[in-house]
Amino acid sequence: MAAPGTLLDAVVVGAGQAGLSASHHLRRLGLRHVVLDAETAPGGAWQHRWDTLTMRDVHGVADLPDSPAPRPGEERANLVVPAWFAAYEREQALPVVRPVRVERVEPADPDDPGGPLRVVAGDRTWTTRTLVNATGTWSRPFVPAYPGARTFRGLQL
Incomplete structure (x- = not known):
């Protein structure tokens, strides 16, 4: 885990799933990063699915890098997938910090809007060169507005 004040x-x-996959590849490339998650436990939106949804009923779960998805069966999806995510975080030694609810992302230096970003969550902050928004669609999806978005000619994912 990066020390406070470190430029990530x-x-x-x-x-x-998207955040864990991104973290796997960032780690593989040797990039210093952190994964901030609002949940109190691993599992993303899966831990909130209804109890009657079984792995047989799920219409496909994509593999994580180097970890095949659980096989269809009669087990509850809201138990199987979170357990798989938790094991993946441990086995891959991914730098997940939770619970952290990101409140805003802003330029670290207001005079340098193209420079590093400050990610703010309560009284905690992280400074980074790059932000990966892997929040999914479960709880109020949000596409942030940022200065220069209309004139930006690059690819935003």
């Missing part, structure tokens, strides 16, 4: 290569917001 990336901050990933969300530790669901």
Whole structure:
């Protein structure tokens, strides 16, 4: 885990399937990063699915890098998938911090809007070169507005 005040290569917001996958690849590339997740436990939106949804009923769960998805069966999806995510976080030694609800992202230096970003969650902050928004769609999806978005000619994912 990065020390406070460290300029990170990336901050990933969300530790669901997309966030865990992003973290895996950032780690593989040797990039200093952290994953901030609002939940109190691993599992993303899966831990909130209804108890009657079984793995057989799920219409496909994508593999995580180097970890195949659980097989269809009669087990509850809201138990199986969170357990899989938790094991993946441990086995991959991913730098997930929770519970952290990101409140805003802003330039670290207001005079340098193209420079590093400050990610703010309560009284905690992280400074990063890159932000990966992997919050998913479960709880109020949000596409942030940022200065220069209309004229930005690059690819925003």
